[in-house]
Amino acid sequence: MKPSGPLLLGVRHHGPGSARAVRAALDAARPRTVLIEGPPEADALIPLAGDEAMRPPVALLAHAVDEPGRSAFWPLAEFSPEWVAIRWAVEHRVPARFIDLPATHTLAWGKQDEAQPGTEGSGGGEEGHADADADADAGDASGPRADVWVDPLAVLADVAGYDDPERWWEDVVEHRGVGDGDVFAPFLGLEEAMGALREAYGCGGHERDLVREAHMRLQVRAAQREFGDDVAVVCGAWHVPALRQKSTVAADKALLKGLPKVKADMTWVPWTYRRLARVSGYGAGIDSPGWYGHLFGAPDRPVERWMTKVAGLLRDEDRIVSSAHVIEAVRLAETLAAMRGRPLPGLSETTDAVRAVMCEGSDVPLALVRDRLVVGDVLGEVPRSAPAVPLQRDLDRIQRRLRLKPEALERELELDLRKDNDAERSRLLHRLRLLRVEWGEPVASRGSTGTFRETWRLRWEPELSVRVAEAGVWGTTVYAAATAKAESDAVAAQGLADVTALAERCLLAELPDALPTVMRVLADRAALDADVGHLAQALPALVRSLRYGDVRGTDTGALAEVAAGLAERVFVGLPPACASLDADAAEEMRRHVDAVHGAVGLLGDAVSSGADTREAGLAPGQGDEGSPSESLGHGAPGSTPTALGHGDLRKRWHVVLRVLSVRDSVPGVIRGRAVRLLLDDGELAQDEAARLMGLALSPGTPPGEAAAWIEGFVGGGSGGGMLLVHDERLLGLVDAWLTGVPAEAFTDVLPLLRRTFSAYEPGVRRTLGELVRRGPGERGRAAVGGSGIPGFGAEVDLERADAVLPVVRLLLGLDPVEVGEDAASGLADNGLVGAAG
Structure with missing residues (x-):
């Protein structure tokens, strides 16, 4: 029987049982308007929920216009009661409105809390607008004032004889089917229970809830004046007694007077199940969004359907799981539920059954089930018509053109930079990293060490939408924003190594408009920095930049000039800097010597090969990487020898190593290393x-x-x-x-x-x-022997040679032939076989 006055539907955020109950109550009541707990600035976005391209989980994102990094989320899944109410209103063409405190105040509260650490409030960070409210509704997170905070579900569960409030809620609400009975009875019973708790504990330690509830009461009164009592309100069960209580308009407005404000903007953004499982945030406390989604989507025979999903996952991972396993797991889950006094098997019963029957007691495959099914990797989608900052629209356009779709599941992406599409993908990912949008993370490539190949680990997280909005202050396109951000970072860089790393990232991202500023700052810092350690630390990054620039066809002449000048300064300053060092400083300087040695060896190759490639008319990256290249200052025409300094850098470096190898004031670890490097280069x-x-x-x-x-x-x-x-x-x-x-x-x-x-x-x-x-x-x-090679005998071991020949023929792709003593001797002469001493 429908109660008098507005229909107050108290729910738990992200609860499938609550969502089904809300739908049944709305179908029975047929209200003229639906009011939902949420920021009123999002009213204009409600019609987008009916778009075919809108697929939950999604979230309402509010961010401060002048400070995009200050943001708050309101996540909604398909099993969220608020989402069900929105969809019901859209489908039945009933007006729907959000009635919670506006985001303009919520974000301002967060700013105040950051300025005054230790004050109560949920903050304005990610998902921060309503942590206290949502957690109180969910009953599974600590509030800002632990001394007076009350967990309403824990109190009710204790009264009912449960030691776990989560299990009590599942038994009473989530596992309760919607039949032919009174669809309003559960909400009335929950309202009565919450009313008793509010009488005993007041606001439960969340004073700001009083302000939010005052705003909600004002919105409910306004809807009643327009639609009468045919009003349905969907909100957290904790707020229902406060909305039902009698209060004057003046008293409610007094609570709202003088609230801080910031200018806010809102849009829809994709969300993920994995993000819903986070402990913090709006509607926190659902550890198993995948399980809840299953319960909502499969109200009939949920246990049997779940075990079938688990079996399919384990079979895909090459585990032997038969139909008999599924049947036995279902029986065990039902038996466990009966022994534990539960109306239906819950997640704990199904998990225990899966571990015992399908995983043979092992937690290793069970961890896979939890990750893939209990939590899940579902990523929502938002229609293109949703409001977005210009930078987000440009990113969406590039992602579609490059066929690089954001996904919640982590995956590796192999890129061949000689291919146009892969090269553009690389540039996009590097530009986003410059903007602090960490969609992709570079990892070591498998099977190739060439500079033309890159490997990325990709995963799209909802927080990246905030990063994109925050990066929008730098420009309206990805290229313009990355260029402006790189220029700003160069000017603000603290050390020389930071600027050289930034120059390398600019070349990777192909930002030619940013390079002049970065190179000017780099030249200035290099000229002023007298610390040899800093110079030695910066040189390898510059040389890597030259090689990356070569494979991408970027003109790196200015960079080569700075690198050569930097190398010259290292040569001059290194011997004095290596004198009289303690053990730790000597070890660090030894690493610098190794880095400089590798950089000097590559510096001539990088520039000379690039010049030779351009001279021959080859595309970048198509030269012979294994061919020897000439030293700096003696390369092919076009290698700009004057920009690289006069003479051979390698020879001058070898002179420096000779000085280090014989100077008594140089620590032993550096002297030994200098001798070894000279020996390896054939200079000793x-x-x-x-x-x-x-x-x-x-x-x-x-x-x-x-x-x-x-x-x-x-x-x-x-x-x-x-x-x-x-x-x-x-x-x-x-x-x-x-x-x-x-x-x-x-x-x-x-x-x-x-x-x-x-x-x-x-x-x-x-x-x-x-x-x-x-x-x-x-x-x-x-x-001692005729070979003259230490460790090798003087004569050929024909027996060992015959054992090697089949493998050699296989490697060379030759047909099997009889090989005699002469062939074996030839292999031995070439160092392929020999007699060990």
């Missing part, structure tokens, strides 16, 4: 390297300094282990030094040595151990 003979090692490991050198030298020379993942394997003279020097370290000093050098040798591959460590076990005499005899 093995005999000279052995002499320098002998000096560094002489008895007059402190053991700690000698151990640091070894760390620099053969430490880490630098391939030093293989060097010791193939040059047993160096291994003998290390072995002789190590055995001669005094006992009192051995414990001091052991941690550093352990770090040095533990980084080697297991096979390398085994080989070194075997060589050390043989001893100097055995190693020497093994190394």
